[in-house]
Amino acid sequence: MSSGNSSREYFGSKVGFVLAAAGSAVGLGNMWRFPYQAAEGGGAAFVVLYILMTFLIGVPIMTSEFIIGRSAKRSPIGAFRLIGGRRWVPVGYLVVFAPFLILVYFSVISGWTLRYAIDAISGFSGEPAIRFAEISSGTPAVLYHLILMTVTTVVVMRGVRAGIERAALILMPVLLVLIIALVAWAATLPGSAQGYEFYLSPSIDDLLEPSVIKQAAAQAFLSLSVGMGVMITYASYLDRGNDLTQEAITVSLLDFSVAFLGGLIVFPVIFALGLSDQLGESTIGALFISIPAAFTEMGAAGQIVGLVFFSTLLVAALTSSFSLLEVVVASLMDELKLTRKKSALIAGTVAAVAGILPASSQSALGAMDKLAGDVFVVAGALGSVLLAGWVLKDPATELLKGASKFLARTAPGLLFVIRYVVPAFVAIVLWSNISWF
Ligand code: PHE
Numbered sequence: 001m002s003s004g005n006s007s008r009e010y011f012g013s014k015v016g017f018v019l020a021a022a023g024s025a026v027g028l029g030n031m032w033r034f035p036y037q038a039a040e041g042g043g044a045a046f047v048v049l050y051i052l053m054t055f056l057i058g059v060p061i062m063t064s065e066f067i068i069g070r071s072a073k074r075s076p077i078g079a080f081r082l083i084g085g086r087r088w089v090p091v092g093y094l095v096v097f098a099p100f101l102i103l104v105y106f107s108v109i110s111g112w113t114l115r116y117a118i119d120a121i122s123g124f125s126g127e128p129a130i131r132f133a134e135i136s137s138g139t140p141a142v143l144y145h146l147i148l149m150t151v152t153t154v155v156v157m158r159g160v161r162a163g164i165e166r167a168a169l170i171l172m173p174v175l176l177v178l179i180i181a182l183v184a185w186a187a188t189l190p191g192s193a194q195g196y197e198f199y200l201s202p203s204i205d206d207l208l209e210p211s212v213i214k215q216a217a218a219q220a221f222l223s224l225s226v227g228m229g230v231m232i233t234y235a236s237y238l239d240r241g242n243d244l245t246q247e248a249i250t251v252s253l254l255d256f257s258v259a260f261l262g263g264l265i266v267f268p269v270i271f272a273l274g275l276s277d278q279l280g281e282s283t284i285g286a287l288f289i290s291i292p293a294a295f296t297e298m299g300a301a302g303q304i305v306g307l308v309f310f311s312t313l314l315v316a317a318l319t320s321s322f323s324l325l326e327v328v329v330a331s332l333m334d335e336l337k338l339t340r341k342k343s344a345l346i347a348g349t350v351a352a353v354a355g356i357l358p359a360s361s362q363s364a365l366g367a368m369d370k371l372a373g374d375v376f377v378v379a380g381a382l383g384s385v386l387l388a389g390w391v392l393k394d395p396a397t398e399l400l401k402g403a404s405k406f407l408a409r410t411a412p413g414l415l416f417v418i419r420y421v422v423p424a425f426v427a428i429v430l431w432s433n434i435s436w437f
Pocket of ligand 1 (some may be wrong): 024025026027028029030099222223224225226228230234320321324367
């Protein structure tokens, strides 16, 4: 253990780390946010841009965060302080506050998901839009949010290995199997061809549209869980020679695959039921109305597939929530020297109380999503690449530790991208998002 932090927890295996990081990345962002963002951004053009953003910009950002976390072996605030000195501490605070904000409203949406999974068991009933209004407001919304915050807190309280890693090792394979089953099922639907066409044939005009490029970038960052201190925190629990570039590519590939497969489920379902006019509606609830509407019409089959669909979404959401809470908990532990148990209880309780606002108001929830997704994630990503590329003394050495021969050869190129290309691009996105606000 290089930093002398002998009490620090560590992941037990490489797979455990990769699945925990992928568990963070794969979440509501993939199956709820990605399809509606893709619909809004013109379908296939958005998908193409999203791939480019994920691999050309996202992978270098994630690698930077891995470099920071593994070399500092501290949670974000301490890592920014150690590497950059006092001036960088505010960025550390930003990348701890941002995941807290996301946790608060993701937990509310996860609550809706749990409720829909239960609805599926008893058979979806009633008019979908009215049902959504019931589920997403008042006491039920608060109650289900509290249930999910409790589960998240309990898992995080158990620690890195026994809580987060173990949950990821069980839940991620289940998630992948369920998703593949859903994709296969969606392919059998009568409207699938039309759904695929909308989703997979890009129009060249949209590819060059700055607003779509920007939107694809922000979506890619949020979906990869970068810019949020998560990857810094998880990498701080690495003590072995992981190949950081390779892990970043694997996690990004998994994240992209699930988002892409999510589209292969959602679009055929929507086209099969002639609900494509709802695609343009980028409201938060669109997916939660049109998908249950589809399942309602399918009768008994809809009940089973509905249960699988919402359980999948729930599993994905939970593994992300663990990582979001972990950033805050790790920071409380490191900064205030509190025990894990106490930190988890404090952070979990504050998040539970704060969630009452988005649980009661969808416009508050939307505003939180916008602020976190358009500004905080991008600002956090910029801070992290600048720290790794320009402030950290010798990022190359950290990057090369554990690197395979093949990827070691890409290190100079990757560091060039981390220093120049990514900051320039991300700064432009940030600037235009802030001025848009
Ligand atoms: N990446 C998660 C998703 O796609 C969301 C998330 C963002 C999780 C930032 C952690 C940190 O749903």
